[in-house]
Amino acid sequence: MWSSLWSQIIDLSIVVILLRSTTPILLASLGGLISDVTGVTNIGLEGLMLVSAFTSIAIGSVTGYWSIGVVSGVIICVLLSYAMGFFHLKMKVDIIITGFAVNMFGSSVTIFLMSKFFDATGSFNPSGLDKIPVVNIPLIKDISILGKIFSGHSLMVWIGLLCVGFVFIMLYRTPYGVHLRAIGESPQAAGSLGIPVRRLQYSALAWSGVFVGLAGSFMSMGMTGMFVKDMTAGTGFLALAVVLLGNRNPIGILIGSLIFGFAKALETLLQTIPNSPIPSQFVQMLPYVVTILALVVYAVRKQGRQIDSLSEASTGPASAVAPK
Amino acid sequence: GGNKSSGDKGGGNGDGDGKSGGKLSVGYYVNATLGDKSFFDSVKRGVDKAEKELGYEVKTIEGGTNQGDWHAGIESMVSSGKYDVILVGTSQTVEMVDELAQKYPDQKFIFFDDVVDQPNVYSMTYSQSEGSFLAGAFAGLVTINEELEGANPEKVIGFVGGMDIPIINDFKSGYEQGAHYVDKDIKVVSSIIGNFADAPKAKELTLSQINSQNADVVYQVAAAAGLGVLEAANEKGVYSIGVDSNQNDIHPGSVLTSMMKNLDSSTFRALEMFQGGELPFGTHEELGVKEEGVGLAQDDLYNEHVPQSIRDQMEDITKKLADGEIEVKSTLK
């Protein structure tokens, strides 16, 4: 079985799968990042993604344009994020409760609307859908290795990568981004300089909605061409883990998402090896175990640097002296 | 399959003294949510048909996925006393219904997909292994077929299941038996999604089966997530087999057939018999290929896209199954 796995790594199938499975996590966690940076931890990623996934495919299939679908998915997510802001910032509902509420809401409202508008229970599978296009790069697409790595991906894969740069520039190169970061660090400090803390937190939630909206629409109109109830199946929570793992910066988020994407790609490959002796459950656990390991390695290394410098103390002369 | 009768014909109350005056009422408890495009939806279709054609009053309650809720959910339907007959199913609720049937001996139940041995319960089960045997044989014929454009010379077929649990493994086992009946050398690649909702992952797994293992026909047993399987096969120009209800029209020409548990027609049939007062409560019917409880969806699309040779062979195999010439082993027994 290993030879089969190896050959797929060699022939770069894994890269293709990696990019595809990284994208929704990446986009969703960028969304999570922006609100997290201002101190609003958005646990509602899952629900927002579902709503966007449904909205974009619904509008996309009715209008016949994927672009309109994606934009509507994003708009709805932004609106929902504002609603989260209303409940959390204005009504002072705990952000975690708000997040879980959005998750439950997203799951239910999509099922409800699906049956209301499309008379479909559980899944909506429009035919002739205009999906988010695939980008084939001329010339490069014919070169074997480069072609496989760079060509033939969904437009949203590229948008996802661009968004990393966009968020980086926004957070570090614009005053707005510095304000956002300052608010997350010390709202009093920001407030004392006249920065409208509340309003910026709303705006951060709105950005959250934008990116999560893109992630959702990619799931229903890029990765697949359908909406299935609860189709996000935990992606939002994985994204949340990536937000926290990624050390609150877009590059960390990218790395975190890639680790996840890699684990998922590996899972996919391991799952399709004939007569694999590994029980499927263990393969399914892979992304989660990898995350824990990544986190522990990261944390131990951070701590290790401190412990190293102290180790002399425990072996040094101080501890050699017996108490009198 | 067969018709094992384990009790005398219990009284159906088809004489019209229904509890809601005149009309008979049926309560359908879904121990999940609707919308899997398969199992529970199929029963729902049968119930809806009964509402339209037999004049039943129908109430469907979705119990959700939390198993802890189901007992209370079913019991509250029973204790409300509103329903002449309650329709509920799956092996996950056997004990609950068993207990409730004893506690409320006047309440009639129609139980599907497993057996509850009580005098006020009529049970019907579906041999998914027999049905999947057909699917496996079909897949085997497709992958070695030379007429079909999407079929390649490699003898590899795919299976994508929702979870690694006994019922899914029963499907899988039947599928493998069928494929090996056609050709011993066929390799079955099997992947498990881990839930019944993650369509993107189902699609990813299927793509990988097709791309790296050269599977050219994939059978999905993953409820709503399985739609991802069908889409992947369609995109790649290979074939797939739907499940539970007729999914042939989702991607015509790619979804060549579907393994159907005909819960709709058997539900309708049971309700029809109930209305006529002739439903044999206290008995259990196993509906296999012979009873047409399970079978492949052989509709116009099937006839249009499946080569004659395969159709002929399938007819032959179906006949052998019905006659008991071929025995399918179920992992559940």
Add this chain to the structure above:
Amino acid sequence: MNKRHFLYLDLLGIIGAIFFAVLCGFIIIFFVSEEPNAAIASFVLGPFSSPFNISTILNKATPLIFTGLALAVVFQTNIFSMGAEGQLYVGGFVGALAATYIHGLPATIHILVILIFALAGGAIFGFIPGYLKANWNANEVVTTLMLNYVAIISTSYLINNVFKDPESGGFARMPFFDKDILLGKISGTFPVHYGIFIAAAAVVFVYMMLYKTRLGYEMRLVGQNIDFARYGGIKTRRIIILSVMISGALAGLGGIIELMGVHGTYKDSFSINLGFDGIIIALLARNNPIAVLLAALFYAYLQVGGQVMQAESDVSRELAVIIQVLLVLFVSAQAVFNYLKQRSIMKNKSGNISGDKAVKANVV
């Protein structure tokens, strides 16, 4: 401003919040339902309409009380564990093993042994994120979320492949527990299982532990200000680990009690979100164990209300959930309560700005 007065304001706030939420729900229902009045009535009153429904509320609240307590305990230590779901599975599983494979004990002792196993299972599983947090400061949200998956998937593997009752058909479960170790029902017409009493005892236990013992004092200090706790000589790492373990033990207990009270055996994926609902409940209760009891009952009431409404009217399951969500949001809206309190203070104060606090304080 005495405590009772605030309690009264809290109650007023809750009633107001419920009123608004119901109003919202009514507006929604009005648009989608043919029989809005019946729907609302069945939602609000349905849960109390029969002893059966009342007992359903209590049974549903039981595991939620445990998970709510589990999370209240860690939250008080300022650890944001989301791991109750996984701990509940592990505890339930280990307890179920004890229930199934230990024989020959008198029933009461057997039950005790089972509970201890479940408790230990949850606690040991809680140890992992606790240890990672205490020693390497590994973010507990991430570890617990991931460990939930690990717990759910690996128990699923074990139940499907190792401990499956061959009789269990299409969905794996263990053999049914002996009847005498099940948590009995109070009566046939009022089928509440005795788990609710264990849950109530757990509430008292957690309350005493948090507020009346040294451990509780230490846990709360670590939660309020870990620098201060460390300065005070409290072994903060130990407290962190202990807190997550106690939380795990409570969640595990919740798992086994759900199994012994409702399912009668271990079933694959028996809990859908009990652990996550516990988070909401703990937060609703502001991590106060007594309030957890009330919040869990409230939450269970909402769920039963939704079910009754679905059964008795044309409102669908999804809408019922949406209305529940609104209710939870409104009831946890701090702003309403703050507003009420502030207004009441201002009313009392504005009359006598010169009747002052500082001067009074001087007298003390």
Add this chain to the structure above:
Amino acid sequence: MAALLEMKNIHKVYPNGTVANRGVNLEVHEGEIHALVGENGAGKSTLMKILFGLETPTEGEVIFKGQKVHFHGPRDAISQGLGMVHQHFMLAPSLTVSENIVLGDEPRKGFLHLFRDRKKEKEEIQELIRRFGFKLNPEELVESISVGQKQRVEILKVLYRGAKLIILDEPTAVLTPQETDELFDSIKSLVDQNYTIIFITHKLREVMEISNRITVLKAGKTIETLFTKNTNQEEISRLMVGRDVLFRVEKQEKEPEDTILELRDVSVKNEKGLKLLNSVSFKIRGGEILGIAGVEGNGQRELVEVITGLTKASSGQVLYLNENILGKSIGDIRSMRIGHIPEDRQTTGACLTSTIEENLILDIYNDPQFRTGPFLNKKKLKEFARNYIRMYDVRTDSELALAGSLSGGNLQKVVIAREMAKNPKLLIAAQPTRGVDIGAIEFIHQEIIKKRDEGTAVLLVSAELSEIISLSDRIGVLYNGELVALLNNAEELTEQEIGYYMLGIKRAVEEVAAHE
């Protein structure tokens, strides 16, 4: 001179019912330095927050430049030329110095002015730093700079915005004498450039040195406004506290007893292996106060933490009653009758979100005497807390009030009460009077002397040289982690002299060696 600012009959009731201002009047003239003094909790900060638009007054009016103004937020105040340095740092730690200074008012460039103009930002900050002569690296992260530098960042924030009326709320509380002098130079040069300053401090010496006029607040009311040149410290303190305050601590000569604490070549390293404490040795005997002077950040914190077990030593021995306590846990050390008043009462010394009682019982909750069975004996604990609240005159309604609701002085009294309650043989007091009012300072000093007279060994670490000189029997000076001097506190020892050691200009290693 015309009044630049008038605040008339200001009342403020906080949402939780605290009445912070109850009729304050304040008049500030253009170009003056106006000192605002009063006990902890007198309402000074509140008044300034109202002026700056951070709080809305319940009653009263603000007249600025002859016009009635209503600031709806700091933004309004800033645009009118007001600037405020807050009592507690208002900085975002993970941003750089420069980012913190320009925050909310960044130079912009590019499309729609969406981007930061970092080049311009750098130039402007450098120009600003040069103009006011501050020593600061704009690229450094705020979390890694010293307290004094943070204070400068705060002031630069105000200057950057071109404020003409600058409010300084206890800017010197955390500064060393040298830094204070530097700050005063800057302030004076600002006044020369026609800036107006409102200056809050508890240090009357500073008030006398720098202000033109003084307004005294007490319990939320204006008591009086005085011309500095017509008054003296005694009068001000009488107005503030309502009685005479002793400025020089009365201290009897005392023969020291046996050695209680001895450090032998103790070193501490940080993560990068840099020595923060370098081979420090000294002894303290019972009934003796050893004062440690030094510019902040020269190892004082590490010295205190290594003795109390909060930091690990890389080498050396800490002998307490002849037992090496290095490597013992913090809890063990605390239980050996070692009291510790930490320098940061807001985070380490107290738990602001817990009750006063919970803050007071930090040691004794472990005492079996305060338990019944497995449970804490709540009644006895409450009694204990009430007792100490009374004995130490902590001004509060109830032992169940949150520690965070106390004013700085009262909070410090809670910390001291707790540490004294254990009847320490060794007392480590780090910055014990930082930010507390003169009444409380007097009280705290008396308590420390009392302990010394009872035979306790006291290690006093303070950035306040006058405090060190007035309390200590012997004085050590830390410079760069080294104990560069260990002197007897004789009459002829001057602040100047110690200052030389603190700045590393002079060393007295011989004396240190001789003492050993």
